[in-house]
Amino acid sequence: MSVKVELPFRLDDQLTEVMRLRVQSLQQRSQKRQEGERLLRHNEAVYRLDFPRQSLSFSHWTVRLPQPGRLTVTATSQLWTPDLTNLMTRQLLEPVGVFWRAAGDASDQRVQYYEADAAEFGERIAELAKVRKVMYFLFAFADGCSPETVDCSITFVDV
Numbered sequence: 001m002s003v004k005v006e007l008p009f010r011l012d013d014q015l016t017e018v019m020r021l022r023v024q025s026l027q028q029r030s031q032k033r034q035e036g037e038r039l040l041r042h043n044e045a046v047y048r049l050d051f052p053r054q055s056l057s058f059s060h061w062t063v064r065l066p067q068p069g070r071l072t073v074t075a076t077s078q079l080w081t082p083d084l085t086n087l088m089t090r091q092l093l094e095p096v097g098v099f100w101r102a103a104g105d106a107s108d109q110r111v112q113y114y115e116a117d118a119a120e121f122g123e124r125i126a127e128l129a130k131v132r133k134v135m136y137f138l139f140a141f142a143d144g145c146s147p148e149t150v151d152c153s154i155t156f157v158d159v
Contacts, residue, residue: 004059008153009047009073009137015082016046022086038087040138045147046082047073047137049154050127058122063111063152065069065101069145070140073097073120074138078128082136091137097121099152100143126156 019040026033033039040046063071075093095117102112128135141147 003158006155012046012048026095036088038089040084044140056159058126059155063099071101072140076136105140
């Protein structure tokens with residue numbers, strides 16, 4: 001029998017702060033980033049997803065945006081070890097998940113997203129879960145969206 005497993009994305013305050021300090025340090029010293037390095041932007045934060053099991057199949061996304069805004073979720077590859085290396089552009093995976101609520105949308109209307117990209121993204125995460133216990137993501141907030149207003153999870157079927 002298949003069991004659904006809903007996993008919430010959790011803000012990683014410590015890693016977000018470390019990445020912000022990296023940007024601040026480069027600015028204070030008037031230094032440039034390493035070639036190919038991906039610096040955290042002011043509207044981004046690092047989130048993590050912990051996998052309790054490795055045999056998962058993607059089911060669906062659950063994203064709640066109570067007000068108009070746009071959330072872009074980008075996964076990092078299994079090659080990024082945040083405690084050892086800076087994030088490099090080549091370690092960002094595609095496709096990304098883009099979710100939004102327009103200004104005229106009713107509050108009970110589902111959040112809009114690109115279905116094919118979101119499904120492919122979810123399937124890619126399920127594949128990576130087979131070899132990872134944790135995965136990191138960049139959440140970019142735009143158009144009125146913020147970490148305080150977003151609730152995001154991904155549901156898998158335990159196979």
